Amino acid sequence: MNAITPIRTPAEQALIGAFGALRDTGPAGAALEGLRIDGFSRFEASGLPHRRVEEWKYTDLRAMMREAKPLAGAPDASALLAAKVAVGRLPRVGGSRIVMVDGFHAPDLADGGSLPEGVTVSGLAEAMARRPDVAALLAGQPATRGNTAFALNNAFLTDGLLIEVAPGTEVGHALDLVSITSDGAPRLVTARVVVVVGAGASAGIVETHVGPAGVDYQKNVVMQVVVRDGATFEHGRRQIEGDQALHLSTLEATVGAEAHFDSLTLTTGAAVSRSQLFVRFAGEHSDVTLRGVTMLKGRQHADTALVTDHAVPNCQSRETFKHILDGEAHGVFQGKIIVQPIAQKTDGRMMSQTIMLAEGPSMDNKPELEIFADDVACAHGCTCGELDADLMFYLKARGIPHKEAEALLVEAFAREAIEDFGGGPLAVVEELREAMLASVTEWMRART
Amino acid sequence: MSLLEIKNLTAKLAEEDKQILNGLNLTVEKGQVAAIMGPNGSGKSTLSYVLAGREDYEVTGGEALLDGENILELDPDERAAKGLFLAFQYPIEIPGVGQMTFLKAAINAQRRKNGLDEIATPEFIKLVNGRAKELGISQDMLRRSVNVGFSGGEKKRNEILQMALLQPKLAILDETDSGLDIDALKIVADGVNAMRSPDRGFVVITHYQRLLDYIKPDVVHVLSAGRIIKTGGPELALELEAKGYADIVGKAA
Amino acid sequence: MPAVQETVEQVRAIDVDQYKYGFSTEIEMELAPKGLSEDIVRYISARKNEPAWMLEWRLDAYRRWLTMREPEWARVDYPQIDFQDMYYYAAPKSNAAPQSLDEIDPAILETYKKLGIPLREQEILAGVAPEKRIAVDAVFDSVSVVTTFKEELRKSGVIFCSISEALQEHPELVRQYIGSVVPTTDNFYATLNAAVFSDGSFVYIPPDVRCPMELSTYFRINEQKTGQFERTLIIADKGSYVSYLEGCTAPMRDENQLHAAVVELIAHDDAEIKYSTVQNWFPGDAEGKGGIYNFVTKRGDCRGARSKISWTQVETGSAITWKYPSCILRGDDSQGEFYSIAVSNGAQQVDSGTKMIHLGKNTRSRIISKGISAGRSQNTYRGLVSAHRRATNAKNFTNCDSLLIGNACGAHTVPYIESKTASAVFEHEATTSKVSEDQMFYCMQRGLTQEEAIALIVNGFVKDVLQQLPMEFMVEAQKLIAISLEGSVG
Incomplete structure (x- = not known):
């Protein structure tokens, strides 16, 4: 193969420049330097992904990310104050609230009382320097490592959070993790959270990603989760970024034996967003459920790209994703179930459904x-279309106005993905479900 | 020589350690209808599957002689060829495979093993239609895929139809009465009774005495914890019905 | 379905690894020099006495091909093909435009007889009832050796001949339609085909004519180191109907041979084309040595309103299959169908599926795909269903099921479902499972052997697709499937 010198887009050039500047200033978190260099070299080799890269076929980041914003630094006092006001307006979903501003942990903005017993939160750079086991948590699965959004997150990583739940701990209320981007000139925010749910523990986290309207900030977040043997982890996610934002998120989960992982994402924000989920079964007799509701209007673009890797036998995965599209929005769902040769008795089911309004x-x-193993039961389904005309007619014949009928049917459609979320020990799940359903209702009401 | 002689049979699920059959002894003579009764979990279905050769079960000891020959090492189709028939408790659905195709394939497999030519189509159709009519199996059911879309009762009647066509030496009826209303039960019982003959034996596995009102057993065995713990005449079934299993099982233990 | 019994007989009669059609025919051949160049393209064109525009068309394709790269996206793996190490033209020497069957080399007639393809019309007439007649175009390596029932078809206005002949007799029709569905720029193999195609079939059905009999082409690769590049062009004019069958076999050789065909179908208003394939090229031996690389571009254009194109394929052969018979649903209210059975065993690799491109209003498509993988084979369904903005009320239903036999094979499903129209309704479902142990046990309890039970269950699994085949092919296809799966259990 001839070495082809790629033509760098302005955004790629800016990212390369930003990395150089970051290196020269010798930032905090020296322990993370190896990760940064590895991430950068991967990015440098591949550039921003474009439509000829199969995984990014429908989200041509090279075209959609015209420029790269300057890297966000640690927020100053006034930014923290503004963030505090903004975060305060968000009703708390769950127990203790942890806040990140522009990707940096803001302990002063914490709320909802002290952390539950058995839960510790540490700075990633500090933990990495202190403990040899942290590097492995950050390294990423093979599929994640090859991903450009993940590589970029590594390249610009200066700190992050390590949240650990001690083995056997039952945390009754989910942690409420708010990740806010501060107002002002647009920045590129890089945020990283690592969660370890110890053996036999049960815990939950609700992430909320929020930022100012009318600002074209960029945010690249990675959450890496390790669910140890016998543990339960419930994960909720609300992506309600500002309307001009570009949001890239990667959720990576490694699930041990006899463990449960349940994740639900609601996406309504950002101009362009991509939610990546990489789940790998590392122990037998576990189950994973991934769900999502995406509601888009105007010219919004949202991509959900998931890979469920059955690397061991006897596990079950369920994926249910719903898209509700209005205006000239563009929705994307790419889901892949991999069953490795040894993963006999795998049970995998994936469903993607879309309603266009x-x-x-x-x-x-x-x-x-x-699929490389024979004793499996796997299936996927996909539907796409308008609201059922017969159902609409039936509702209208009972005197329900058009808009209201639409809302009723859309809420019912979304509810299928939301209603049986959790089911585990967390008290907060009910609250989260209600909040998400309310968002669906609110979104329908706000349609013009 | 007895038709079926089971000696000290022990068996378990292949993937589990717990023994389900624990030294079971049973003899069935030609012309005999032997009822096997027992509480849930006593090993009734295991016995039928082990005799028919289902792979999920592992024989850990003992033997089962059909006409004096140990059949436990044979594949299921070889056992079938030797005249063993199992009417399934839960007959299997096979989408896309037509009933007639299936029946013909089974009949021809048997004929080939007996050195006979394959059955001619008109003869086959006449044969099936005749038996089907006796069992109240409609033409529509014969046109469908094997057991697909059949009600519980239709599936059971279909099992009896297959038995009537294959004319086995030994027929094992595994809880054939479960899920049947009284009319369906009568039809099934009539089908079985019509096939009673001095050369043929039946093992009728059931939880309830009700079926035995219609298929009169010559002998009744009580199965508990994987062994036959009591043997008697038809009156034993009535006694069980009156007193329940706990009484007899308790005494034997 | 007495065929099940025959299927089982076939399975029993044949030893593992024995490909029934694997014999080769000793016959004197005329070969163009090995390799590919402009001169070879000119040679082929000259041998066929083609008009100048055809040569230009070929040369244009050849020059473009030189700039193209082999596609790499399919889930198939094979060593680099040396395009200079093969022959692009091979014709039986004696085949200088035979006027009747008596002038054809008896060895060729014998070959087709052995394959069960009768070429003598009187034999066909003697054998079966008149309504069961099938007109055959027999293609032996690079050239068409004979086309039967031509005269009778001509009476109803149907043109059925080799494409070489069509270029002589009906150049205006060929020129109007060739490359109009699969342009010379389409893809690496289609472009190569445009440059070097040697023969193939041509069909034209005039307006409002229902073709009086099934048409069929039988492809046979015989010569070593030859690529077979045939091109088929079928035009169904307004209100007409045709059903077309295609069969393929090749000798067993331990080298890989390339087959890169192009098929173009055009259906005008209210016309219907039904195209069926039973592909049984030599699949290679159990170790994966030899076999045909089947890299084929097939596409139908539902050009007219209310037109319909239906593809049915039974793919059991070839070392590698790379094939996506597609429909462009251009006319309003047009319909496309794709019914497929793809069986892979041994070391075979299949990457096949379809594209349904909805452009017109109220267009409908239906995809039923059944993949069966056994041995160490890899079997991929790859498909695209798309609706353009204009394609209001488009509808698609897709069902693709995979069955795995044994734990060393793979089954993969890669569908792309793209909708730009709210009123388009797309439904897609896919499942992967293994042959149920319960079903196997039930069949065996009734006396069927393991192989009989597998054959029966697999035939049930593929029934929806088999029913789409013309009667004569259905039985053949059932046998083929069972033979292909032979040795997959135990």
Whole structure:
């Protein structure tokens, strides 16, 4: 192969420059330097992904990320104050609230009382320098490592959070993790959270990603979760970023034996967003459920790209994703279930469903099965269309106005993905479900 | 020589350690209808599956002789060829495979093993239609895929149809009465009774005495914890019905 | 379904690894010099006495091909093909435009007879009832050796001949349609085909004519180190109907041979084309040595309103299959169908599926795909369903099921479902499972052997697709499937 010198886009050039500047200033978190260099070299080799990169076929980041914003630094006092006001307006979902501003931990903005017993929160750079086991948590699975958003997160990583739940701990209320981008000139925010749920423990985290409207900030977040043997982890996520934002998120989960992992994402924010989920079964007799509701309007673009890797036998995975599209929005769902040769008795089911509320939206689906073991039961399904005309007629015939009928049907559609979320020991789950359903209702009401 | 002689049979699920059959002894003579009764979990279905050769079960000891020959090492189709028939408690659905295709394939497999030519289509259709009519199996059911879309009763009647067509030496009826209403039960019982003959034996596995009102057993065995713990005449079934299993099982233990 | 019994007989009669059609025919051949160049393209064109525009068309394709790269996205793995190490033209020497069957080399007639393809019309007439007649175009390596029932078809206005002949007799029709569905720029193999295609079939059905019999082409690769590049062009004019069958076999050789065909279908208003394939090229031996690389571009254009194109394929052969028979649903209210059975065993690799491109209003498509993988094979369904903005009320239903036999094979599903129209309704479902142990036990309890039980269950699994085949092919296909799966259990 001839070495082809790639033509760098302005955004790529800016990112390369930003890395150089970061290196020269010798930032905090020297322990993370190896990770930064590795991430950068991977990015430098691949550049921003474009439509000819199969995994990014429908989200051409090279075209969508025209420029790269300057890296966000640690927030100053006034930014923290503004953030505090903004965060205060967000109703708390869960127990203790942990706040990150522009990707940096802001302990002064914590709320909801002290952390539950058995839960510790540490700075990532500090933990990395102190403990040899942290590097492995950050390294990423092979599929994650090859991903450009993950590489970029590594390249610009200066700190992050390590949240640990001690083995056997039952945390009754989920942690409420708010990740806010401060107002002002647009920045590129890099945030990293690592969660370890100890053996036999049960815990939950609700992430909320929020930022100012009218500002085209960029945010690249990574959450890496290790669910140890016999543990239960419930994960909720609300992506309600500002309307001009570019949001990239990566959720990586490694699930041990006899463990449960349940995740639900609600996406309504950002101009362009991509939610990546990489789940790998590392122990037998575990189950994973991934769910999502994405509601887009105007010219919003949102991509959900997930890979569920059955690397061991006897596990079950369920994926249910719903898209509700209005205006000229573009929804994308790419899901892949991999069953490795040894993963006999795998039970995997994936479903993607879309409702279009206007003539303008488009939806691209790519639900994949990649199966190398024979004693499996795997399936995927996909539907796409308008609201059922017969149902609409029936509701209207009972005197329900058009808009209201639409809302009723859309809420019912979304509820299928939301209603049986959790089911574990967390008291907060009910609260989160209600909050998400309320968001669906609110979104429908706000349609013009 | 007895038709079926089971000697000290022990068996378990292949993937588990717990023994389900624990030294079971049972003899069935030609022309005999032997009822096997027992509480849930006593090993009734295991016995039928082990005799038919289902892979999930592992024989850990003992033997089962059909006409004096140990069949436990044979594949299921070889046992079938030797005249063993199992009417399943839960007959299997096979989408896409037509009933007639399936029946013909089974009949021809048997004929080939007996050195006979394959059955001619008109003869086959006449044969099936005749038996089907007796069992109240409609033409529509014969046109469908094997057991697909059949009600519980239809599936059981279909099992009896297959038995009537294959004319086995030994028929094992595994809880054939479960899920049947009284009319369906009568039809099934009539089908079985019509096949009673001096050369053929039946093992009728059931939880309830009710079926035995219609298929009169010559002998009743009580199975508990994987062994036959009591043997008697038809009156034993009535006694069980009156007193419940606990009484007899308790005494034997 | 007495065929099940026959299937089972076949399975029993044949030893593992024995490909029924694996014999080769000793016959004197005329070969163009090995390798590919402009001169070879000119040679092929000259041998066929083609008009100048055809040569230009070929050369244009050849020059473009030189700039193209082999596609790499399919889930298939094979050593680099040396395009200079093969022959692009091979024709039986004696085949200088035979006027009747008597002038054809008896060795060729014998070959087709052995394959069960009757070429003598009187034999066909003697054998079966008149309504069961099938007109055959027999293609032997690079050239068409004979086309039967031509005269009778001509009476109803149907043109059925080799494409070489069509270029002589009906150049205006060929020129109008060739490359209009699969352009010379389409893809690496299609472009190569445009440059070097040697023969193939041509069909034209005039308006409002229902073709009086099934048409069929039988492809046979015989010569060593030859690529077979045939091109088929079928035009169904307004209100017409045709059903077309395609069969393929090749000798067993331990080298890989390339087959890169192009098929173009055009259906005008209210016309219907039904295209069925039973592909049984030599799959290679159990170790994966030899076999055909089947890299084929097939596409139908539902150009007219209310037109319909239906693809049915039974793919059991070839070392590698790379094939996506597609429909462009351009006309309003047009319909596309794709019914597929793809069986892979041994070391075979299949990457096959379809594209349904909805452009017109109220267009409908239906995809039923059944993949069966056994041995160490890899079997991938890859498909695209898309609706453009204009394609209001488009509908698609897709069902793709995979069955795994044994734990060393793979089954993969890669569908792309793209909608730009709210009123388009797309439904897609896919499942992967193994042959149920319960079903196996039930069949064996009734006396069927393991192989009989597998054959029966697999035939049930593929039934929805088999029913789409013309009667004569259905039985053949059932046998093929069972033979292909032979040795997959135990």
